[in-house]
Amino acid sequence: MSYEETNPGAVESETETHRLEETFICRFMRLLQLARIHESGNRLTVEALNNFISTGRRLLDEEGDEITIEASHGRFFVQGRKLLIRKQSAVFVLSLLGWFERLGLYGLRFNADFDKVTNKKAYDFILEMIEAQNHNEPAEWLGKRLEEERFFWVETVAAPQSEAGASAVENPELAHRLYSYAYNSLKSVGQKILKGKPSGIRKPLRVIQDITDLAFVNNEVLMGITTIRDHDDYTFTHSVNVAILSICLGQQIGLSRRSLVRLGISALFHDLGKIDVPLEILNKPGPLDTREFQEIQHHPLNGVRRIIKLNADSELKARILLPPFEHHLRYDLSGYPETDWNRPLSLFGRIIEICDVYDALTSARSYRQTPLSQDRALGIMLAKSGRDFDPVLLKWFVNLLGVLPMGTLVKLNTGHFGLIYNGGNFKEDHLPKVLVLRQQNGRYTKGEILDLNQRDTKTGQPPYTIESTHHPTDLGIQPAVYLM
Ligand SMILES: [Fe+2]
């Protein structure tokens, strides 16, 4: 099976959602224009209100819980994704950008209650935007009005602190947002499946496309974000991590963007079959008995069945099926499910297998409360190189993470704890930088960044060295929070 062929279905759905976002922005602007000259009962205004509300609802339907529009560096970002400005919509998009700029408004968020908004209330909201121009701090004024006047379905969004001077794509906030979108989109697929409802994959596909784009720009930020473990459901967090790590590894070995998107979506769905495993088995603290283990072993095949049933382009589905089936088979085919399969694992299968095991070892699980530190996990995996894992890919993976991967918690010779800030490679005599964690009132805060390559001018000795590595749960911290 070639992973390089085109998939018109995926491109089409990507464009459709983009068009919907663009239409929403245009209709928003059209309404602003009309409301300045017409009453709410005017025929044109009514039409514009209907169009604005119906497009918003459709977008909400596609995007889930909320629609966030942000204006940053002369562009709109809808759901964190840059809105392309096309010729035919440029006048409306740029006019609305002008409005945001004049009001000093960074963003607006429409939540699920937008579904129930009436024409009257939507018109009132537009009037508040127009009125805001007459006040000293228009954006703050508008924010307060929306709160006071009980516009439950819309709120203003303040600029993130890290916004100053950074483009959105360089902004770690984007990685954070993408992580949450990926998690929520996968969770909503899982919930729909459990309720027996048909589920599409348009939203996860869009997120994976955005993650892939970010991987080309800032691989390190993406890798760092996989240390997040604050979402409630292990399977979904794990799946997002495996998708991100797989995309980063695939990007390192030079896969095309199109292949990376397929790899990412396949990785995101690699454990979809776990939906069919009873929770008491998935969360069992002790060792599994034979029957329970057999039940777990069904998840790769069940995953394939679940993917087939997804409401998505069949060509795309066909291309992402194999890796979820293969991900526990192991490089030497000694794993499960039992099969008389004797062909080597696919490239995607081998990539996902490595990222899957790495993330599982470094996460806390019901049967192993103390997760392994990242370098210990890599050590265990290297011992099984050539048997469980493709040796060449595993080397790439180790290089990608650095000998001490970003986010590793270390104890320094000074007695302080710190986080590896950028991965180091001992072979190339390049040691990492460490972000020192300072303890204040029982909490850890960001301290200085130390360069371990530093040498004392008199003795030639390094003043700072690493004494031991630990897992972040030892301190009850989440590295991503400090590294962002
Ligand atoms: Fe699995």
Ligand SMILES: [Fe+2]
């Ligand atoms: Fe997994």
